[in-house]
Amino acid sequence: MKHVSLIGKFLTLMSFFGIFVVATAFYSSNSIRTLDSEYGGLLQQESLATLAIARANRYMQTGHAAAGDLLVSRTDEENASNLAAFEKAKSSFGGWMDKAMAALPANAKLAPIKAEGLSVLNDACGPVVQAAAQATDEAAVLASQEAFMRDCKPKFAAVTEKLTVVTDEVMTAANQESENLSASAKTTIYATFGAVIGGLALVLVAGFFLIRAWLARPIQHLQRTMLTLANGDLSALVAGADRRDEVGSMAKALQVFKDNALRSKEMEHEAELNRTTQEADRVRNAESERQRSEAMAEATNGLAEGLKRLSAGDLTFQLDRAFAADFEGLRADFNDSVAKLRDTLHSVANATNAIDGGSRELSQSAGDLSKRTEQQAASLEETAAALDQITANVSTSTSRTEEARSMAIEANQSAAQSGAVVAKAVDAMQRIEQSSSQISNIIGVIDEIAFQTNLLALNAGVEAARAGEAGKGFAVVAQEVRELAQRSAQAAKEIKDLIRNSASEVKNGVELVSATGTALQVIQNHVVAINSQLDAIATSAKEQSVGLSEVNVAVNQMDQVTQQNAAMVEEATAASAALAQEAQR
Incomplete structure (x- = not known):
């Protein structure tokens, strides 16, 4: 891994952690999806079946009540209303029992209970209800009531008891399955927590040793080499220059510093030789400079005298004493400048008079x-x-x-x-x-x-x-x-x-x-x-x-x-x- 950059090493370490996180997330999501499917099955089967059986039981009771009301009614309107209620209860009982059997096809008790309930409503109570609906005198009404009490009413209790027992069994099974699902959910949560904590600890330990091997040790070696070079020992070897990561770049830079220090020592030796040569040249140049300074001082004194006379207003002054050959041109230029200045000031005086009139x-x-x-x-x-x-x-x-x-x-x-x-x-x-x-x-x-x-x-x-x-x-x-x-x-x-x-x-x-x-x-x-x-x-x-x-x-x-x-x-x-x-x- 010494040829991989620090970002590559970090991404490698993080990829291990990412793979672990993805695996943990896949396990958790798969477990949660399984629990969700099982809980959905619980709602679609046991809960729906319990509701359907309860409503079928209610319509069985409604049929019982409608038959009883039909026995005591005396008008055609009441007879028709109670008979319609009885027929609706019978059809609704069959429909809700079908829904219960569709929700729990494995329950073998539902079909016999449905058959028994329909038998009670159709065979045992059907003739009694029809006779009661057609009864017009007291004798017929009493006869239908006796038939109801004898043939119909006792059988309702048996069907209702069976429906209640089946409802309790389905609810018990649903509660047990709900408890099992809750236990599975807890197990999934604990397993996820354990996997996350264990994986995090594993990644931290692996990261510690990998960072120590990939970064800490090479950087410590470079630190010792830097201290040796800083103390002036340029014989120290720079290790790691063959690496292709950031540590290798640092080692190459340190090698450059070492090479520059060696070249600097060589340049200092050459500079010492140059200083000796320059000292001899300096002595010769100093003598020449002294002679030039004396000539310049003479020219400077002459120019100073001329400028002093000019500042006093004497425009007729001329430098008559000759200067050194290098400064003779300067003396001639000064004399020409004084003559031109004298002519210019004369022209300025004339122009000033004209400006005075225009300014007024x-x-x-x-x-x-x-x-x-x-x-x-x-x-x-x-x-x-x-x-x-x-x-x-x-x-x-x-x-x-x-x-x-x-x-x-x-x-x-x-x-x-x-x-x-x-x-x-x-x-x-x-x-x-x-x-x-x-x-x-x-x-x-x-x-x-x-x-x-x-x-x-x-x-x-x-x-x-x-x-x-x-x-x-x-x-x-x-x-x-x-x-x-x-x-x-x-x-x-x-x-x-x-x-x-x-x-x-x-x-x-x-x-x-x-x-x-x-x-x-x-x-x-x-x-x-x-x-x-x-x-x-x-x-x-x-x-x-x-x-x-x-x-x-x-x-x-x-x-x-x-x-x-x-x-x-x-x-x-x-x-x-x-x-x-x-x-x-």
Whole structure:
């Protein structure tokens, strides 16, 4: 592995761990999938079978109850209803038993119980139920009841007991299988934990020894070699340079350092030889430099004297004493420069007089321009302030218009809500009117009943009078009933009149509410129109505000430019004045 990089070694180690993790995950997922399949089978078989058997038992009890109800019913409707319930219980019992047998095909007890239950419902109780449904007299009913108690009822208990036993057995088996699945799940969890912990420990131990062999030992050897080289012992051998990993790269780099150190020692020896040679050359060059320095000092002193005379204003000075051959050109150049400087200063004096006159005129013009620019800047500043005020006013108008538009929208919404409320009120008034009409009809019926009661009481009084002494008490009661009927009729008449008046008032109220709704609709239309106008005004105000803002920005920019121009004119005036003063000097 010495030719594999550190990343390759790390990936190799991690691949071992990854393979172990994948194997552990495969084992866990396979175990969980098996448990899930077995638990799904438990739900699809035992649980479904238990539910089907319980419902079959319930329909067996329902058939028992329907047969009992059929024995005590006396009307055709009750007989038909109970017979239909019995038939439904019989068919449902067979269907749920089929589902139970489909869920548990290995259970041999379900088919005999189904056959026995259907035999009870069809053979033992079927004729009794049909006879009870056709019984019309007491004798037939009693005969069917005796047949039910003798031939039918005792057999229900046996079938129900068997269904209960089978249900308990299936539930017991389901519970046992659920416990087995729970134990298997725990075993899988423990095995997974153990495998993960063991694998992690194995990977850590293997990683420790592999890293020690692949990295720690080679790096420690390189460390010792580095310390030896650092102490100045360049005879130490650098091991590991033949490796192709990062450790090999470090060893190669260390070998380069060693080779460079060896070359450095050789170069130091060569440098010592060069220093000896350079010292002899230095002595010879120092003598030549001394002679050159004396010649340079003579030339420098002459130039210094000439510059001193120039600084005092003496432009007629010339260097007459000859310099060394190397500096003779410098003396000639100095004399030529002094002559040219003298001629140039004479020309500058003439030009300065001309500049003085022009500077005076320029200063006066710049002063006039500065005054006019300041006046223009003041005017633009006033214009900008006025535009700022106008812009603020237009912005305020826009805000007020937006507020008015919002208030108009709210008024429109309020009007719409009021219209909806009025519509509901109209609807309520109409329902009240309909209720009043219905109450009036009911009062009419009460009036008719009172009239008929009055007639009956009158007839009862006539019959009581015919009965003589025996009918006096009855005649008194008939008279009271007649008076009560008359009072009821009078009260019904008064209530009917009141309801008629109420109906008239409700009708008037409906008309008034309808008129109110129409008026609110007109108001809403006006508010919509006002809202449209305010919307147009707000749009126009926004456009005006935007335009004025742009104009205001332009004026402010002009104001700033004018102020900058004024400042520049003032600077130009000051510069012209300074130039005139310099020209005078």
